[in-house]
Amino acid sequence: MAPVPLLVFFALFQPLLICASKEDEYLAFKKCLPFNCGKLGEIGFPFTNNTSPEICGPYAVDGCHENSQRIQLVRGGKWFELNNISQAGTISITEEDLRGHLNSNSCDSFNNLSLPPSLPYLSIQEFSNLTLFKCDPSVNFPHRLGLNYTGCKNFSIYYTRDTSLPSPPPTCSILQLPVNKTESYGDIFRLLTATFSIEVFVSRPCYHCYLQRGECHIIEGKFKCIHSIEESKKLRLKLGLGNLPPRNV
Numbered sequence: 001m002a003p004v005p006l007l008v009f010f011a012l013f014q015p016l017l018i019c020a021s022k023e024d025e026y027l028a029f030k031k032c033l034p035f036n037c038g039k040l041g042e043i044g045f046p047f048t049n050n051t052s053p054e055i056c057g058p059y060a061v062d063g064c065h066e067n068s069q070r071i072q073l074v075r076g077g078k079w080f081e082l083n084n085i086s087q088a089g090t091i092s093i094t095e096e097d098l099r100g101h102l103n104s105n106s107c108d109s110f111n112n113l114s115l116p117p118s119l120p121y122l123s124i125q126e127f128s129n130l131t132l133f134k135c136d137p138s139v140n141f142p143h144r145l146g147l148n149y150t151g152c153k154n155f156s157i158y159y160t161r162d163t164s165l166p167s168p169p170p171t172c173s174i175l176q177l178p179v180n181k182t183e184s185y186g187d188i189f190r191l192l193t194a195t196f197s198i199e200v201f202v203s204r205p206c207y208h209c210y211l212q213r214g215e216c217h218i219i220e221g222k223f224k225c226i227h228s229i230e231e232s233k234k235l236r237l238k239l240g241l242g243n244l245p246p247r248n249v
C-alpha cells in the first residue's frame with residue numbers, strides 16, 4: 001500500500017477507535033447501578049454486588065439480604081465482615097478468623113493479617129496497631145519491654161506501652177496487629193481486636209487502567225496509563241500491525 005492511503009486510513013479510524021472505547025465504558029457503567037445492601041443502605045462504585053462484573057468496581061460486597069455483609073478487598077480474595085462504610089471512604093471490617101482466635105485466647109492470634117498488598121488502584125490506610133515481637137522462647141529478650149505473653153508453647157510475645165521501640169534480636173519477628181485503644185494493656189487478647197477501619201481509595205481512571213492490565217502512574221499531577229491493552233492495540237494499528245495475529249515470542 002502506498003503511504004498516502006495509509007495516512008487517510010488512520011485519519012479516518014483513529015477517532016472512531018476512541019469513540020468505541022468511550023462507548024463501551026458508557027455501556028458498562030450504565031449496568032453498574034448503585035444498589036441497596038442491608039444495613040449499609042445504598043452503595044455504588046467502588047463497591048459492587050458480587051454478581052456484577054469487575055469493571056463496576058473492585059470491591060465485591062455480598063450478603064446484602066442477610067444480617068451481616070461481607071467484602072472482598074480483591075476479587076477472588078479473602079472475605080471480611082463489613083460493618084459500615086463512611087462517607088469519607090473509610091470502612092470498618094472484621095477479620096473473622098482473628099476474632100475467633102482472640103475470643104478463644106489462641107496462640108494462632110499472633111500472625112500477620114492477610115490484607116492484600118498495595119495494588120496500583122488501591123491504597124489501604126494503616127490502622128491503629130500494636131507492634132509485637134514474636135520470639136523464640138529460648139531468646140532472652142535483652143530490652144526491658146515491660147509487657148509479655150508467655151502462654152504459647154512455640155514462642156513468646158513481647159510488647160510495650162511506649163511508642164519508641166527497640167530493635168529486636170534477629171530471632172524475633174515483628175507483628176503489627178490492630179489494637180482497641182479503649183482497652184487496658186492487661187490482657188493481650190482483649191487489647192488486640194479483629195475489628196478495624198481502613199480507608200479504601202480508588203481513582204476511577206487508575207482502576208480502568210488496571211483492568212486494561214496497564215500500569216497507573218501519576219506524572220506531574222496527570223494520570224498516565226502505561227502498557228495497557230488499549231494502548232498497545234492503538235500502537236499496533238499505528239505501526240500497521242493491526243490485522244496481524246499476535247507474534248509468538
Ligand SMILES: *[C@@H]1O[C@H](CO)[C@@H](O)[C@H](O)[C@H]1NC(C)=O
Pocket residue numbers: 031032033035049050051052064
Ligand atoms: C447485582 O447487580 C445487578 C446489576 O445491577 C443486578 O441485576 C442483580 O440483581 C444484583 N444482584 C443482587 C444479588 O443484588
Ligand SMILES: *[C@@H]1O[C@H](CO)[C@@H](O)[C@H](O)[C@H]1NC(C)=O
Pocket residue numbers: 083084086092195
Ligand atoms: C462502624 O463500625 C464500627 C465497629 O462496629 C464502630 O466502632 C464504628 O463506630 C462504626 N462507625 C460508624 C460511622 O457507624
Ligand SMILES: *[C@@H]1O[C@H](CO)[C@@H](O)[C@H](O)[C@H]1NC(C)=O
Pocket residue numbers: 125126127128129130176
Ligand atoms: C502501624 O502503625 C504505625 C504507626 O502509626 C504505622 O507506621 C504502620 O504503617 C501501621 N501498620 C499497619 C500494618 O497498619
Ligand SMILES: *[C@@H]1O[C@H](CO)[C@@H](O)[C@H](O)[C@H]1NC(C)=O
Pocket residue numbers: 141146147148149150156
Ligand atoms: C514477663 O513479664 C513478667 C511481669 O512483668 C516478668 O516478671 C517476667 O520476667 C517477664 N518474662 C519474660 C520472659 O521476660
Ligand SMILES: *[C@@H]1O[C@H](CO)[C@@H](O)[C@H](O)[C@H]1NC(C)=O
Pocket residue numbers: 107152153154
Ligand atoms: C509448635 O511448632 C510445631 C513445629 O513447628 C508445630 O507442629 C506445633 O503445632 C506448634 N505448636 C503450637 C502450639 O503452635
Ligand SMILES: *[C@@H]1O[C@H](CO)[C@@H](O)[C@H](O)[C@H]1NC(C)=O
Pocket residue numbers: 110111112134173174175176
Ligand atoms: C509480618 O509481616 C512483616 C512484613 O511483611 C514481616 O517482616 C514479619 O516477619 C511478619 N511476621 C510474622 C510473624 O510472620
Ligand SMILES: *[C@@H]1O[C@H](CO)[C@@H](O)[C@H](O)[C@H]1NC(C)=O
Pocket residue numbers: 180181182183193194195196
Ligand atoms: C473495644 O473495647 C471496648 C471496651 O471493652 C468494647 O466495648 C469495644 O467493643 C471494643 N471495640 C472493638 C472494635 O473491638
